[in-house]
Amino acid sequence: MKNIFCIALLWAMATITWAQTPATRVTVQGRVVDTASAPIPFSTIFLLNPRDSSMVSFGRASENGTFTIRNVKQGTYLFKISSVGFFDHNQVLKTGDKPVEDLGTIKLKPITKELIEVVVKTAKAPLTIRGDTVEYNASSFKVPPGSTVEDLLRKLPGVQVDQDGSIRAQGQEVKKVLVDGKAFFGNDPKMATKNLQAQAITKVQVFNDKTEQAKLTGVEDGKKEKTLNLELKEEYKKGGFGKVTAGAGPASRVDGSDIPMRTEIKGNYNKFDAKRQFSVIGLGNNTNQAGLSWDDYQDFRGSNSFNWNDNADFGFSGSNRFIYFGNDDDETLGIPIGGSQGRGFTNNAAGGLNYNYDTKKTKLSTSYYYSQTQLSLSSQRNRRTLLENGGQFRTEEASNQFNFSGNHRVSLRFEKQLDSTNTLVVLNNSRLNNGNANLFTRQDLFRNSVDFSTRNTTNTGNTLQQFGSATSLIYRHKFKKKGRSFAASGTYQINTNDADRLLNARNEFAQATSANDVLRIINQEQGTVSQRSQYKASLLFVEPFAKKYFWETFYNFNLRYDEVDYDVFNVGDASRTRNDSLSRYYKNNYLFNRVGSSVRYSFKGMNISAGLAGQQFTLDGRFAADQTAATFNRINRSFTNIVPNVSLNYDMKNNRYLFAGYDVGVQLPSSRDLQPLIDNSNPLYIREGNPDLLPQLGHNLNGGFSYFNPGSFTNLFLNLYGTYYVNQIVYSQTIDPQTLITTTRPENISGGRNLGSYIGFGFPLKKTKATLNLNTNFNFGRNLTRINDVLNETNNRNYNFRTRLELTPKDWLTFYANADWGIINTRYSLNTSQNQRIYNTNYNGDLNLKFPGDFYLNTSLNYRIFKNERLGFNQQVPIWNASAYKILGKAKKAEIRLTAFDLLNRNVIVSQYAGQNYVQEERTRTLARYFMLSFTYNMRGVQAKMRKNGYF
């Protein structure tokens, strides 16, 4: 029987040999069985290249364990059999001249129950050998919690730890212990093993490393040192980075005034591991840099720099989710960001601490930030104001002010995933502000531009202390059914203000008809104590119905409570008397309720939603000259309306998007606009509040299209938007024909509108080398104001054209140029002869050069032109900046830089503005030419900024 088989085999071999002379191709065959000689079916057979284990061929055993791999090239292979539940079989296979290589019966050993559990459960082999490196998987060797690495090492096969802590691996003494490949506390191997926790380790590697001597000299001395490397688990990885910049420049004398020495210092440090991050930041300068740059802000706040979904006011999803509250001139509670140059001359100092703790389930972030700014500002303004009777007057104004403002800011954010369906977010942002301001103003008024009419000089001294805090709690729940969710939120906001003002004003009226009216002197002390509290609650429920459809329902409750105590005293030579016509005590409740519902369709990038909301505002207020007054004036107003909301977002093929929407934005009047107070801090421009104000409604319609080609980076963006206002909050003016004193009062006027468009197009002129961007926008506005009870209609037509060229031809050369042209056409129904045309033009070029030896040069020229032909105004401001810097050292961690700011010494801040019934140009003195030499050290290395924008 056996012989017959042999003959058959020989015959088969002969055939193969015949077919493929010479026998360069062979057939490998055999049979796989277990230790009890029972066949193992379907095991995998590999032929690997012995050099790098790369797979050359594979086969599979049959149900009875036999396998045949045909057509194998002659050579040496690593032959491997693998079957689940058995140890792999490995052998070197060298095919000879025989056309069939029969490996006979191969026995696989079963993996014991214990071991397969270890292997499968930990998904890790306890030990692997790669070249001369033995690698142990720390988690496969159990040690009690709190054990040190030394305890872990004792458990590793092949490793011994002596009584004194010295380590031997494979019989040799371990000379070096590394942590993540780096030396740990000098060279005593015991330091790391005795100090590190075993649970921080993921792998232990033992290998032979070159001696320090060999590494240092580069001369291979043939000696090897047993080295142990401990690889840390991801969450135990630590890092730190930071940088510091310090610079100074000489004092100078500009236009007869002394400009003191320029100094600048800033630094930050950041320490983190996988869960925690701690950072400190500090800055101080007199170069008008008050806020943090975005980069500094991100380094400071880390994972808490940006948070989505922290809005506690639920509403229509998509556009305008929120109800806007009028801005009360309060500085925001958040940390000020913005690297732009400030106005005037400022001294700035700031510093803060931030701590973040992030895990999948719990996220905590806290920060404290203090900032202070001392500002010295002097401006000149020239304003032309139109009157209802076709007349006009001109104002020449010069002002000087010295302000100090110090702000303490504290923030807290805590997010907890209670379980897989419930999330809680707690937020608090608070600010405490101490400030004072001294303002000196002189105003000259000329009737019909030429006849001197009125002169005012005012001195005001203000001190104030403000506190603001907002706390929100947001709870979100996801139901089992996909898409069904519920959210609830509550917010408490408080703002207090305690301010005192000393007002000293002298008003002279050259055209007064009676001698008594020639001179008016105001000498007052004005004290304000105010408190604004706001209680908010919101609910949101989302229910998916049918496929692709969602039904969303929300409710908002909002109660704002204002209390103001404003006391004015006339200060005489000897006495102080209360001014009852200006003093006010005022209390009000502003209640807002909204309930809304919408249906949303979402499928394959088509997202459409439509909804309606009903809202009601109730104002309940009372005021008198003093809280002790016998009778109070009462205000009771209520206002109800229904607002629709529609939005569309369509994600089309090839990165094209279409969007459109209609919504009604609601802006509640600010506290300041509502207060029935008379603010005479500028005696020629008196501001009154209006407690009867209704919320402003804006019907917003917008639509657009965008396209982006990620291959060529060609992009196109089109947008058209329009707003129609109902009950727009507008400052109406009453101008005394005799004294030209203006009194403004906010009022609700319907009929204002605005229509605008933006079109942008960008494309590469030459791939990676040159890009051109073109964009244009226009804006047509119709603003209504009442001037001495006559409705004036101001029509603004603004056109802007911008072009930007980016040249990045070489690594050592980049150039950016842009040109902006802006035209503002303003027409007044009151007086068409005063129609204005304002031109604002800006040209900018920015060149970056890199020279050998890490030497860099940056220079930019900015040329701004402000023109108004009617007023004969034409101002040109060329600003030329340059800096040269060198990056130092092999590791490129330091930089030395010489900066020249405004080499031509022409910097001045100019603005032109055409308002409802006036046109104004303003010039403000600001920091001009200075030089600075600065030094930067960055632990992470300094990188030259040759290119603008990010890396997206």
Place this chain on the structure above:
Amino acid sequence: MKSRIKFLCLCLLINGSALAQQTEGVVSYDRKSYWTKIIARLTFLSQEQKDRAAQTWKNEDEDKEKMKLLFTPTESVYTYLNDQGQTEDGNYSWRNRDLLLYRNYDKERKTEIEEMLGKTYIVDDSLRTPTWRILDQIKEVAGHICMKAETEDPIKKYKVTAWFAQDIPVSAGPERYSGLPGLILELDINGGDVIIEATKVEFKPVAAEIKLPKLKGKKITNADYDKMIQQHIAESITAHRNPYWSIRY
């Protein structure tokens, strides 16, 4: 006791699957990309910029996509699990970029429909199998014991680790990877930059479902495709842009 039952289950599972030799079905994968890790690979960024991105975005650097692979012993199709992309709650949806990778292992052919760089391309060419190195580790993925294999992407120059199931003797796999003795259930691209992990393996007849949709797009060959990717990566690096923003990692 508990561990004993577990072991028993495991044995049953192993034996069951080994004996049945099921070779047709659907695998669902979670494809997670960690974009701060990818950013950290960009040569033109400074260490400071990389650290800043890693710290700022560490809570939201995971981008998850659900994918599926239909397989038979001779053919496979890899595409999105759903025909639209959507937020976790399904409340907002977007269009998926075209992506369908068809393979015929018998004929050694492939047809790939992929939208990238602003266009849909169709690669209709022979199937190339990467050179796999077989390693000694095993682990369990979606209830199957998998062996480890490694290769390097010749164009993108990164390491790819595959875990393939010995008990599913099918050469198919997710993305563009195949050619192992078993079905690939997990791919780890470049040390965790992108991880494609099977969440569910279902055995059922799917041969009828494996078919190509209408082919609309620009027809190119393997060589064209490689050249385009190579050029795009080189250009993006020159222009200081992330190349993987507009092509699949």
